[in-house]
Every structure is written in structure tokens, then in C-alpha cells.
Amino acid sequence: MVDKGNMTMQPVPILVVGMWAAATICKADSDVDRGRATIGGYIDHELFWNDKTKTFDQHRFVPIVASEVSEGVHVAAEIEFEHGGNVDGDGEIKLEYATLDITFHEAATFRGGVILSPLGRFNLLHDSPLNDLTNRPLVAREIVPTTLSESGMGFFGTLYPTQETVAGYELYVVNGFNEEAGTSLRSARGSQKQDNNEQKSMVGRLHYSPSLGLEVGGSFHVGAYDDTGDHNLSIYAIDAGWNRGPLDVRGEYATANVDGAVEEGRSGYYAQVAYHFLPGKLLFPNSTFTATARYGHIDLGGSEETRSTVGLNFRPEEQTVIKLDYEIYDRDEDRSGLILSLASYF
Amino acid sequence: MLKQMWTLWAAALFAATAGAAPTAQQIGQVQVFLSPEQALAGAYPSASSFDGHMLSVTDSLRQRLRDSGARSFGADSVAVYIARDATHRLLGYAVIGDEIGKYRPITYLVAVDPQWQVSGVAILVYRESRGGEVRRQRFLRQYRGMDGADPIRINQDIINITGATLSVRALNAGVRRSLLLVQTAFQNASID
Numbered sequence A: 001m002v003d004k005g006n007m008t009m010q011p012v013p014i015l016v017v018g019m020w021a022a023a024t025i026c027k028a029d030s031d032v033d034r035g036r037a038t039i040g041g042y043i044d045h046e047l048f049w050n051d052k053t054k055t056f057d058q059h060r061f062v063p064i065v066a067s068e069v070s071e072g073v074h075v076a077a078e079i080e081f082e083h084g085g086n087v088d089g090d091g092e093i094k095l096e097y098a099t100l101d102i103t104f105h106e107a108a109t110f111r112g113g114v115i116l117s118p119l120g121r122f123n124l125l126h127d128s129p130l131n132d133l134t135n136r137p138l139v140a141r142e143i144v145p146t147t148l149s150e151s152g153m154g155f156f157g158t159l160y161p162t163q164e165t166v167a168g169y170e171l172y173v174v175n176g177f178n179e180e181a182g183t184s185l186r187s188a189r190g191s192q193k194q195d196n197n198e199q200k201s202m203v204g205r206l207h208y209s210p211s212l213g214l215e216v217g218g219s220f221h222v223g224a225y226d227d228t229g230d231h232n233l234s235i236y237a238i239d240a241g242w243n244r245g246p247l248d249v250r251g252e253y254a255t256a257n258v259d260g261a262v263e264e265g266r267s268g269y270y271a272q273v274a275y276h277f278l279p280g281k282l283l284f285p286n287s288t289f290t291a292t293a294r295y296g297h298i299d300l301g302g303s304e305e306t307r308s309t310v311g312l313n314f315r316p317e318e319q320t321v322i323k324l325d326y327e328i329y330d331r332d333e334d335r336s337g338l339i340l341s342l343a344s345y346f
Numbered sequence B: 001m002l003k004q005m006w007t008l009w010a011a012a013l014f015a016a017t018a019g020a021a022p023t024a025q026q027i028g029q030v031q032v033f034l035s036p037e038q039a040l041a042g043a044y045p046s047a048s049s050f051d052g053h054m055l056s057v058t059d060s061l062r063q064r065l066r067d068s069g070a071r072s073f074g075a076d077s078v079a080v081y082i083a084r085d086a087t088h089r090l091l092g093y094a095v096i097g098d099e100i101g102k103y104r105p106i107t108y109l110v111a112v113d114p115q116w117q118v119s120g121v122a123i124l125v126y127r128e129s130r131g132g133e134v135r136r137q138r139f140l141r142q143y144r145g146m147d148g149a150d151p152i153r154i155n156q157d158i159i160n161i162t163g164a165t166l167s168v169r170a171l172n173a174g175v176r177r178s179l180l181l182v183q184t185a186f187q188n189a190s191i192d
Helices: A014-027 B002-017 B024-031 B036-043 B059-067 B137-143 B165-186
Strands: A002-004 A007-012 A037-050 A054-070 A073-082 A092-105 A108-116 A149-162 A165-174 A201-211 A214-224 A232-244 A247-258 A265-277 A288-299 A304-317 A320-329 A337-345 B049-056 B077-084 B090-100 B105-112 B118-126
Touching: A092 A149, A108 A165, A149 A201, B036 B077, B036 B090, B036 B105, B036 B118, B059 B165, B077 B165, B090 B165, B105 B165, B118 B137, B118 B165
Parallel strands: none
Antiparallel strands: A002 A007, A007 B049, A037 A054, A037 A337, A054 A073, A073 A092, A092 A108, A108 A149, A149 A165, A165 A201, A201 A214, A214 A232, A232 A247, A247 A265, A265 A288, A288 A304, A304 A320, A320 A337, B049 B077, B077 B090, B090 B105, B105 B118
């Protein structure tokens, strides 16, 4: 037995410890724990200061509920309260996603529900605490209207072609976009309840990681969007991300073709670089600062916009961030200005 | 177009399920990767015995861990295994613990050598429906050789996995805490 200062270590038979360890592992898998829901989520809050607006915005409060119903069966949902919730129509409460996953194998999970559409990279990784800048890229608003979640079913999975490589896919049949796509893709996100036509859309993404820290992806969303189901909307996106040490580089390009619209062709892209520095400062041992720069452009056919953003943020813990950004719009100059925001998982 | 899409979807469905309804063993493989015995044997292949110690996490120990930058322990005690070879030579230590990923706990083993460096990390159970890639050696081998002076953080000395950031952060915290726990508890202690 070792007795050292304020700690005691009791040698116990290996069988007992083995049983204890096994019990620890089984604890979360037991019938008592399984089926119970876990609650978490994230919050963000923003201050915009430019010539067009000077305001606080309680942008998002997003509780996340998840449950392992049984081994291989998961339910998860995000309930988004935007802009304070639906108060006098000045906000929104919606299911950002709500999915039932049945895992047959790591390469094949069947998913149904309101699905976070695998179109581009940003849509899948849009949580505010994950991102180093406050506003989403222009292309992730106007071409891939993040957050894009759709009612549908399909499969996702992960494959390991070699010891050093990882590949993954997602493929779903969904209700798709609606008639508004003729004018704005952002306004055309479809109903979770009722498709506006009899045609279903398909959305999917393939991604491949040749080495740890590097990932490339390609994605698509195709299907009819108008009420009669005669006109197709096709969106294609490619994305890439690389991180090594304190450096993080990412980018995305997306193009859309809206059959029958006045402006059929639309496209956009962004590139972003972030550098993390001064770890463990300001009384927080796990803290870090991050400097970020992003350049983004969209071409909507009848109009274009370019936005450059520089930002400095401080994370007292990795899941919590204070961001200070400065945005410069090329055309809508009145929107150029400062953004101060907070975001955290909880 | 519609027919093509449905054909593609049906083909994907068939391909995914072909061969088979999953067996209980296959379903189990999705999440339970290693038993504690397998993980210990994998971490110390030349070990002939593992002495189990139930380590009481006292307030003093908690404070010292916090001072070292580790997250605090929720548990009052932690099982630590001491690996020895046939000649009773100390090979190292191992801690089995849990950390919450996005929704659910990840059960892991951290092996620490007598020089207080991480000699290996293994995932025993992964309960999320996505992000199981963290169990692969291409990710886990990053931890080898790290000691208490290393930050063990993404964007510094650990390369992140896109789409599994919360799991990676959880593992980083678990590895760092286990490492500091073993070092704090056993350094300068005489182990019989």
C-alpha cells in the first residue's frame, strides 16, 4: 500500500478492479442509462455596429437533446430559438435537425428525420462556437443557404480504405427546395411537412481524408423545385480543409443552376485562414487567441458581392469564444463595420 | 430524373444492407472496440501482470490537478493499473476513464510510461453515431511521447478531425488529466 500525503492508493485484487472497470464501461450502456436523454446545446449573442444597424441580437439559443435508445439506435435534435424566439413574429423557433439513426455498421447508418443537409462543408459545421468568425460566409448564405435542413431519409457511413486514409459518404432523399428558388435560394428552403411537388430531391456528399488534418469533399443537391415539378435546381459544391499546429486553412466553392429562373446561374466561394496563438493567457490555463482572415465572393447573376473579414477572438476554454470582427463589403458598404459576439457550448 | 434518383437511392440502400441483416456481434463492433483486458494487453504486450490500485481523488489532489491545467475529476476514485513484466520490472501505468463527447461518454485507456510520457491511448467504447474515426491509430498516435508539459490541445499539438471536434477535445482533456493524475499520484511514491 502506498500512502503519500493527502492521497491514498489501495492495492486491490485485479479481479475487483477489472469488475470495477467493466462496470464503468457498462454503466453508460446499462438499461438504466440507455434511453435517457442528454441535454446540451449552444448559445450565441451578437453586437453589430455599422452604418446600417447598431444593435444587439440574441441570435441563437439552441438546446440539443440526444438519446441512445439502444445499442446502435440514436435520436438527436437541435431546437433553435432564433432572435429571442417567435415573439410577435420577430424571431423563430424551429427544429434545426431531428434525426433517428439506426446503425447497421460504421459504413451504413440509416437516418431519417429533419436532416442537416450534407451540402458543402460549412452547413455541417455551422455551430457558432466552432467557428472563428461571427458571420457565415456569403456563399454559405446565398448558394448553400445554411442552415439547410430538410425532411428526408437516407444513409451515411465511414470507410477506411487504408490505415492512413478515411472516406465518408452521406446520401439522402429529401423534399427539396420550393418555388422561391427562382428568386432566392435562401427563401426556398422547403417544408418539413409537405413537399411542394411529387418529385423528390437528392442530396449527398463524399469526403476523403488522405492524411490526418487534410480533408476534401464534394457534394450535390439535385431535384425539381417548382410546384409542377418541371424545373430542376442543381447545386454542386467542393470544399477543402487543412490544419496543422496553430494554422487552419479552409475554403469552399459552390455553384447553382436554377432551371427556368431569370438568373439561372449563381456561384460563390470563400477562403479562410486562422492562426492560433498565446495559449494559456489571461488567467485561463486552457485559453487561446485566434487571428482569422476570410475573403468571400458571390455572383447571383443579377448582382455580386465581395466581403473581406478580419477577426480576433479569445477562447477562455475551447468551447467558449469571444469574437471581434471587422467586415468590409465591396458594394453594400453601409454594412461594413464591427461585430462583437459571444458563443459557447453548454 | 426522378427514376434515376430512386434507382440510385435503392442501389445505395441495397448496397448498404446487402449481405445482410446485422448480427449482434456486428452491431456491437460499431461501438465496443476493446474490453479492458484487451486494451491493457495492447498497451503493454510484454506485461505479465497488472496490479490494480483504486486511487482516492482527494481535495488536495484535485487542486494540484487543476493547478496543472487539467479538468477536475467528477469521480472520487480512479482505477489505475500498474504493468510489470515477468521480472517484476515496472513497465508503466494505465488509466481507464470516460469523457463526454458531443452527447455521450467516450471510454478510453491512457498508458503512461515510467518517464511520465504517454506511451499509448486506446478507445474502448465510442457511443456517438458519428466520429468513430478517433479510435484509429492515425489519430491516436499523436499522443505518444507527450508529457505534462505538453498542451495536448487542438490547434497546438493535436491535429483535429473535421466533424469530430468535440470528441477530439474530450479525448484531449481525458488524456491530459490521466497523465497528470498518474504523475501527480505516483511520482516520488514507492510502489511495492
